[in-house]
Amino acid sequence: QQQVKQSPQSLIVQKGGISIINCAYENTAFDYFPWYQQFPGKGPALLIAIRPDVSEKKEGRFTISFNKSAKQFSLHIMDSQPGDSATYFCAAPPINTGFQKLVFGTGTRLLVSP
């Protein structure tokens, strides 16, 4: 069964700083690694995803870096803003069939201080 290990569990970053969240996974049936963002009182929503024929994907201030040999991927938030304060979940595909069923990490609560 797929396991996704996410760290840190919580993170405090000053405004303008860089937030980094890491995830490690086991084998996967295919390569698709999304990050979801959840604000208090809301459900998670897709933030950014990578299909690693490339090792990095950037969308605005958010970047996914992917290391296939190490089976790790990370989310970098550049110039972090108080509005980025949320819980972030990484996810990875399952090991076997049933590719619709992503496996989520345990979440990182990010607080960006003004």
Added chain:
Amino acid sequence: DVKVTQSSRYLVKRTGEKVFLECVQDMDHENMFWYRQDPGLGLRLIYFSYDVKMKEKGDIPEGYSVSREKKERFSLILESASTNQTSMYLCASSLRGGQGNTIYFGEGSWLTVV
């Protein structure tokens, strides 16, 4: 705008009661999911449905059942609620097929069992 609607946001139930959590999506998605979210444990899949009347157990199905009689509606049932089922429950949906489709979440149902 895509929408997954969970009819009950906050519920308080007594131990032993039968609890129904209802979810409706308006995106004509084939897949629907029920997750449970607990601090430090992330999002754990309870049940998954890939078509009407079809279901698969997720990682933590014990104590739960589901019903999908119509494509747009997916219900989670707690046959006899227990205090360890106090949690936030998230319904979600996605398209079927392909490798990695966006999962759209509802805003969650907070269940307290006393």
